[in-house]
Amino acid sequence: MNSAKLTAPSGKYLTCALLVGTILSGPVSVAMAADDAAPVPAPATPAAAPATAGVIRSITVTGAQRLEPDTVRSYIKLRPGQAYTREQLDDALRDLFATELFADVQIRDNGTGDLVIEIKENPVINRIVLEGNKRLKEEKIRPEIKLSPRQIFTKSKARADVARIIELYRRQGRFAATVEPKLVTLDQNRVDVVFEITEGAKSKVQQINIIGNEKFSDGDLRGQMVTKQSRLFRLFSSSASYDPDRLAYDQQKLRQFYLSNGYADFRVVSAVAELTPDKRDFIITYVVEEGERYKLGAVDLESEIRDFKADKLKPLIPMKKGDWYNAKAIEDTVDQLTETAGTFGYAFVDIRPDFVRDKDARTMSVTFKVADAPRVYVERIDINGNTHTKDKVIRREFRLFEGDAFNTFKVKRSKDRIQSLGYFQENLEIEQKQGSSPDKVVLEANVEEKSTGELQVSAGFSSLERFIVDLSIRERNFMGKGQEVRASVNYSSYSKSVEVGFTEPYIFDKNIAVGGDIFRRDYNSFNYIGKSRNTTYQQSTTGFQIRAGVPLTEYWSMALRYGLNYDDVTLDKDTFYYTDASGARICDEFTAGRYLCDAIGKRTTSSVGYSLVFDNLNNRIRPSKGQRMVFSQDMAGLGGSVKYLRTRIDTNKYWGLGKGFVFSVGLEGGHILSLEKSKGDGVDKVRLTDRFFLGEPQLRGFGIRGVGPRVVRTYPGQTTTQNNNNDAVGGHQYYLGKVELEIPLGSGAREMGLRPSVFLDAGSVWGVKNPKLLTAAETGSVVRQCQDPATLAVTPSNGGVCAAGLTPLHIAAFDETFFGDTWKPRVSIGFGVNWNSPFGPFRIDIAKALIKQDGDKTKLFTFNIGTQF
Numbered sequence: 001m002n003s004a005k006l007t008a009p010s011g012k013y014l015t016c017a018l019l020v021g022t023i024l025s026g027p028v029s030v031a032m033a034a035d036d037a038a039p040v041p042a043p044a045t046p047a048a049a050p051a052t053a054g055v056i057r058s059i060t061v062t063g064a065q066r067l068e069p070d071t072v073r074s075y076i077k078l079r080p081g082q083a084y085t086r087e088q089l090d091d092a093l094r095d096l097f098a099t100e101l102f103a104d105v106q107i108r109d110n111g112t113g114d115l116v117i118e119i120k121e122n123p124v125i126n127r128i129v130l131e132g133n134k135r136l137k138e139e140k141i142r143p144e145i146k147l148s149p150r151q152i153f154t155k156s157k158a159r160a161d162v163a164r165i166i167e168l169y170r171r172q173g174r175f176a177a178t179v180e181p182k183l184v185t186l187d188q189n190r191v192d193v194v195f196e197i198t199e200g201a202k203s204k205v206q207q208i209n210i211i212g213n214e215k216f217s218d219g220d221l222r223g224q225m226v227t228k229q230s231r232l233f234r235l236f237s238s239s240a241s242y243d244p245d246r247l248a249y250d251q252q253k254l255r256q257f258y259l260s261n262g263y264a265d266f267r268v269v270s271a272v273a274e275l276t277p278d279k280r281d282f283i284i285t286y287v288v289e290e291g292e293r294y295k296l297g298a299v300d301l302e303s304e305i306r307d308f309k310a311d312k313l314k315p316l317i318p319m320k321k322g323d324w325y326n327a328k329a330i331e332d333t334v335d336q337l338t339e340t341a342g343t344f345g346y347a348f349v350d351i352r353p354d355f356v357r358d359k360d361a362r363t364m365s366v367t368f369k370v371a372d373a374p375r376v377y378v379e380r381i382d383i384n385g386n387t388h389t390k391d392k393v394i395r396r397e398f399r400l401f402e403g404d405a406f407n408t409f410k411v412k413r414s415k416d417r418i419q420s421l422g423y424f425q426e427n428l429e430i431e432q433k434q435g436s437s438p439d440k441v442v443l444e445a446n447v448e449e450k451s452t453g454e455l456q457v458s459a460g461f462s463s464l465e466r467f468i469v470d471l472s473i474r475e476r477n478f479m480g481k482g483q484e485v486r487a488s489v490n491y492s493s494y495s496k497s498v499e500v501g502f503t504e505p506y507i508f509d510k511n512i513a514v515g516g517d518i519f520r521r522d523y524n525s526f527n528y529i530g531k532s533r534n535t536t537y538q539q540s541t542t543g544f545q546i547r548a549g550v551p552l553t554e555y556w557s558m559a560l561r562y563g564l565n566y567d568d569v570t571l572d573k574d575t576f577y578y579t580d581a582s583g584a585r586i587c588d589e590f591t592a593g594r595y596l597c598d599a600i601g602k603r604t605t606s607s608v609g610y611s612l613v614f615d616n617l618n619n620r621i622r623p624s625k626g627q628r629m630v631f632s633q634d635m636a637g638l639g640g641s642v643k644y645l646r647t648r649i650d651t652n653k654y655w656g657l658g659k660g661f662v663f664s665v666g667l668e669g670g671h672i673l674s675l676e677k678s679k680g681d682g683v684d685k686v687r688l689t690d691r692f693f694l695g696e697p698q699l700r701g702f703g704i705r706g707v708g709p710r711v712v713r714t715y716p717g718q719t720t721t722q723n724n725n726n727d728a729v730g731g732h733q734y735y736l737g738k739v740e741l742e743i744p745l746g747s748g749a750r751e752m753g754l755r756p757s758v759f760l761d762a763g764s765v766w767g768v769k770n771p772k773l774l775t776a777a778e779t780g781s782v783v784r785q786c787q788d789p790a791t792l793a794v795t796p797s798n799g800g801v802c803a804a805g806l807t808p809l810h811i812a813a814f815d816e817t818f819f820g821d822t823w824k825p826r827v828s829i830g831f832g833v834n835w836n837s838p839f840g841p842f843r844i845d846i847a848k849a850l851i852k853q854d855g856d857k858t859k860l861f862t863f864n865i866g867t868q869f
Contacts, residue, residue: 054083054084054109054113055081055082055083055084055113056078056079056080056081056082056083056084056113056115057080057112057113057114058080058113058114058115059073059078059079059080059115059117060114060115060116060117061073061117061119062116062117062118062119063118063119063120063121064119064121065121065189066121066124067101067119067121072096072117072119073117075095075096075099076091076092076095076096076117077091077092077095078092078115084115089107089109092107093105093107096117096119100122100152100154100155100156101121101122101152102119102120102121102122103120103121103122103123104118104119104120105117105118105119105120106118121152121189122152122153122154123152123153123183123185123189123190123191124150124151124152124153124188124189124190124191125147125148125149125150125151125152125153125190125191125192125193126149126186126190126191126192127149127192127193128142128145128147128148128149128192128193128195129192129193129194129195130142130195130197131194131195131196131197132196132197132198132199133197133199134199135169135172135174135199136168136169136172136199140168141165141168144161144164144165144167144168145161145164145165145195146160146161146164147161147193153183153191153193158181158193161181161195162179162181162195165179165195165197166178166179169199169200170244171243172202173202173203173204173241173242173243174199174200174201174202174203175200175203175242175275175279175282176200176201176203176279176280177197177198177199177200178197178198178200179195179196179197179198180195180196180198181193181194181195181196182194182195182196200280201280202241203241203242203280203281203282204230204240204241204242204280204281204282205227205228205229205230205240205241205242205281205282205283205284206229206230206276206281206282206283207229207283207284208222208225208227208229208283208284208285208286209283209284209285209286210222210285210286210288211285211286211287211288212269212287212288212289212290213288213290214290215261215263215290215293216257221254221257221286224250224253224254224256224257225250225253225254226239226246226249226250226253227239227240227242227243227246227247227250227284228240230281242273242281242282242284244273247271247273247284248271250271251268251271251286254266254268254286254288255267255268256327256328258290259325259326259327259328260326260327260328260329261293261324261326262293262294262295262324262325262326263290263291263292263293263294264291264294264325264327264357264364265289265290265291265292266288266289266290266291267288267289267291268286268287268288269287269288269289270285270286270287271284271285271286271287272284272285292359292362293324293325293362294324294325294357294362294363294364295322295323295324295325295362295363295364296319296320296321296322296323296324296325296363296364296365296366297321297356297358297361297363297364297365297366298321298365298366298367299317299319299320299321299365299366299367300366300367300368301313301314301317301337301367301368301369301370302367302368302369302370303370304369304370304371304372305341305346305349305370305372305373307344308341308344308346308349308370310370313337313340313370316333316336316337316340317333317368318333319333325364330353330366333353333368334351334352334353334368337351337368337370338351338408339408339409341370341373341408342406342407342408342409342411343407343408343409344375345375345376345377345405345406345407346373346374346375346376346406347376347406347408347432347441348373348376348432348434348438348441349370349371349373350370350371350373351368351369351370351371352368352369352371353366353367353368353369354366354367354368354369374438374439375405375406375439376405376406376435376439376440376441377403377404377405377406377439377440377441378400378401378402378403378404378405378406378440378441378442378443379402379435379436379440379441379442380402380435380442380443381395381398381401381402381442381443381444381445382442382443382444382445383395383444383445383447384444384445384446384447385446385447385448385449386447386449387449388449388477388480389423389447389449389477389480389482390480390481390482392509393421393423393477393480393481393482394418394445394447396506396509396511397414397417397418397421398414398417398418398443399411399413399414399417399554400414406432406441411430411432411443413554414430415428415429415430415445416617416618416619418445418447419618419619420617420618420619420620420621421477421482422452422476422620422621423447423449423450423452423476423477423482424447424448424449424450425447425448425449425450428445428446428447428448429446430443430444430445431443431444431445431446432444452475452476452477453473453474453475453476454472454473454474454475454476455472455473469490469491469492470488470489470490470491471488471489471490472486472487472488472489472490473486473487473488474486474487474488482505482506483502483503483504483505484501484502484503484505484515485501485502486499486500486501486502487499487500487501488500493524494523494524495521495522495523495524496521496522497519497520497521497522498519498520499517499518499519499520499521500517500518500519501515501516501517501518502515502516503515511550511551512548512549512550513547513548513549513550513559514546514547514548514549515546515547515548516544516545516546516547517544517545518543518544519541519542519543519544520540520541520542521539521540521541521542522538522539522540522541523538523539523540523541524537524538524539525537525538525539536571536592536596536727537569537570537571537596537599537600537688538569538570538571539567539568539569539689540567540568540570541565541566541567542565542566543563543564543565543566543605544563544564544565545561545562545563545564546561546562546563547559547560547561547562548560548561555614555615555616556612556613556614557612557613557615558610558611558612558613559610559611559613560608560609560610561608561609561610561611561634562607562608562609563605563606563607563608563609563634564604564605564606564607564640565604565605566602566603566604566605567602567603567604567605567689568601568602569599569600569601569602569603569688569689570600571587571592571596571597571600573585575591575592576588576591576592576596576597578591578784578796578797579796579797579798579799580799582799587600588784589774590774590778590779590782590784590811591784591811593711593713593727593771593774593816594683594771594772594774595684595688595711595727595729595771596688596727598683598684598687598688599687599688599689603640603641603642603687604639604640604641604642605636605640605641605642606636606637606638606639606640607634607635607636607637607638607640608634608635608638609632609633609634609635609646610632610633611630611631611632612630612631612632613628613629613630614627614628614629614630615627615628615629616628617654623652623654623662623664624654624655624656624662625654625655625656626653626654627651627652627653627654628651628652629649629650629651629652630648630649630650630651631648631649632647632648632649632650633645633646633647633648634646635675636675637675642676642687642690643674643675643676644672644673644674644675644676644686644690645672645673645675646670646671646672646673646690647670647671647672647673648668648669648670648671649667649668649669649670650666650667650668651666651667651668652664652665652666652667653665653666659744660742660743660744661741661742661743661744662741662742663739663740663741663742664738664739664740664741664742665737665738665739666736666737666738666739666740667735667736667737667738668735668736668737669733669734669735669736670692670733670734670735671732671733671767672686672690672691672692672732672733673732674686683769684768684769684771685769686732686768688729688730691729691730691731691732691768692708692730692731692732692733692734692765693705693708693728693730693731693765694706694707694708694734694736694763694764694765695707695708695728695857696859696862697845697862698736698763699736699761699763699826699828700759700761700828700830700832700845700847700862701761701828701829701830701847701848701849701858701859701860702826702828702849702852702856702857702858702859703857703858703859705728705730706728706856706857706858706859707763707764707765707820707826707853707856708728708729708730708731708734708764708765708766708820708821709728709729709730709731709765709766709768709818709819709820709821710727710728710729710818710819710820710855711727711729711771711773711816711817711818711819712816712817712818712819712855713814713815713816714814714815714816714817715812715813715814716776716813716814729768729771730765730768731765731766731767731768731821732766732767732768733765733766733767733823734763734764734765734766735763735764736761736762736763737761737762737763738759738760738761738762739759739760740757740758740759740760741757741758741759742755742756742757743756743757743758754833754834754835755833755834755835756831756832756833756834757831757832757833757834758829758830758831759829759830759831759832759847760827760828760829761827761828761829761847762825762826762827762828762851763825763826764822764823764824764825764826766820766821766822766823767821768821770818770821771818773815773816773817773818774814774815774816775815775816776813776814776815777813779811779812779813779814780810780811780812780813781810782800782810782811783797783800783801783802783808783809783810783811784796784797784800784809784811785797785809786802786803786806786807786808786809787806787807787809788805788806788807789805789806789807794809817855819853819854819855820853820854820855820856822853824851824853825851826849826851826852826853826856827849827850827851828847828848828849828850829847829848829850830845830846830847830848831845831846832844832845832846832847844861844862845861845862846860846861847859847860847862848860
């Protein structure tokens, strides 16, 4: 096959050469500069055409392949038997070219009136090929191409397609993109149309110039714009890309900024974007007139609604006479008054600020006028877009129903509750439409469903758990009924678990949630001796929990639960046990420690508990406003062998600071009270596995269980800060506080799922009974092994006594010191990043411990891959 640029074949006559002189090949700048309709030049006199009029004897068509000769003759006005002139032949040529069916046309006259029309038909398109497009996928370009296979190729359509492809790239900020159409000729007058695309680099905004600003600096004004200057630190941001639509938006942002600062006469005189000499980037220049700054004159409110009294509404107006004029504050006041009117049942109230300008005094008086409006009732609630979720799942979250008086507060609350389900798109809105009469309103929720099923199969490595394998399946909207079904299997060197659960949020269509879980969890506690991780005790828990929740008010709810689990705490007998004189295997407190020996055993915990929950978050998935507080108590002792009362409180509050910044504060604390009798001197009544622990990952900047009471074993020649055997023993009380600021990034980083934040953590755990400690004098005299001097073979002692002829081996002497049992806070500061990576959720934190206590274990860097965080 031959490939060539789009050209028309040369004719014998000047008229044909002129007609086919417009070509599509060459730089796209030429194509874009051409007129939309290709001009048809006036044809020259055809060869052999008579200078004077003649009579047409016949009209013959040659070169036709697909078209019938009669069809070709029907496009011209010439007919046999009529007189013709040179001008009429010119018109016939124009008419034939105007059909866009022909690549070339010639009219021959032998001088006798026998006219011969020689045509070359435009080819038929075999296929459309795109080459060079990497940034834009074919599925985005194809719909813009009007040429299609089996159609007749025309140059005007190809020009239009080039222009549309170029426009697509301009919308992507690639103004240097070029498109060159080429033809690949095939047999039977067919062609492949190839669009060769050179995408070019994304056009950036190299510089933003502002002329005419005296009151505010260039930096202040650029900070108000969405468009930013291209800089290295904006590598992942799209704000530095040139977008003509954004240019108009930035003018509105400038105007809004000046109007909010009292400059009522401000205007943007011009905004010009110019290409740099290398045709790659843009320089934007704004010319502005700031005008004079105005203060507020009289501020008043007038209401025509009978029960919407002006004197009661005036306290809602935040501005007063003498304040600087602020258009944004006036707009917000209108919104506040409209929302307040909505709580009284007025959905379509018209509130307009009426301004009176005094240019001499440079004051702006404003009167908020509330027009009369009827009280409105909900006529109908429409839900659109839910193909999987059943209507009732959405409707039961509405706080008002058909026939109720309209209330904007309840509409907003309904939106928040639907959004918190996590089944639909972000920023869902409930539209208010006029009903069948002025006093009726239709509420319309247009939802867009998103995936609610989660299947995670991941393997990874974390600084906490080492190697991790995690398999979990979860459906948060099972069969569209709002039910949650979940199952998970987790394996790591730190923990293993199997768990299944089910939750029905509205049992029997009543606002009562019920659910349950069945689980098996194996947990290995460990410490570090130097850089070596040493497993201390193993805990296996098998059990179940059932729960129910009921709402008390709009924001308050109560949850009840009952749990039964069986715990088995063990120590490695080869490491932590010895054989006494009677041959029994006994936990060795000199090796394991008294606190570990006290923890081992099999226990059954039967507990009942409740939680009081206050929740007015705007979104439970990713909140940016509101508060959630949970107060809970669990009492063990309704059967079983464990008795305690555990109390906890956990609260989090969020503030949206604008521009994507979210500030949050979290506080939590707990206390556990044993209901068992004293176990003797030095033995805590709350067993080790029921106590509170604190450290990584809750308190960043510290190691796992790195904060709180601990027993440190110090060997001769060591200090308590060197490589010691260091075991956390937990506490009866704890508190933890967090302050965090989530920082927004550009759209490119948001698409990658990056969410950075800076934080400050503070907390402590304390209150354990002081354990009975061991000293070097005690430990140095202990014999657990005996050695045969002849063979050097080592055998266990018999209750600390060696048989005749064997040499006793004393264990290494050590002292135990008790540290960290204090309420004084440990404080850390740092930053972290959440990333929804292709390999699974990823969290990295870098935190520095600012305040710590003796015995605490710090940690600067932590990360997790392949496990939820």
